[in-house]
Amino acid sequence: MRAMLWVVGVVAGVLILLGLLLEAVRWLIIIGLIALVVVIVLGVIKGRQVMQHQSRRR
Structure with a gap:
């Protein structure tokens, strides 16, 4: 899940820069x-x- 968030974030950043x-x-x-x-x-x-x-485990 974390990898997908990174990929979408990088794509978003690239699209913003490309748009600028x-x-x-x-x-x-x-x-x-x-x-x-x-x-x-x-x-x-x-x-x-x-x-x-995590708080439920404790």
Whole structure:
């Protein structure tokens, strides 16, 4: 799961940079930002699940 988050994050970063370089293709920036938000949200959700799972063990 962590590897998938990294891949989506890297793809989002590449799309944002590509969108900035190619100013005519503004939708790449939007897609990259959406993907970045998705990665952040998934990371927070998974982090909370891991923290709750660890606290149940104790």
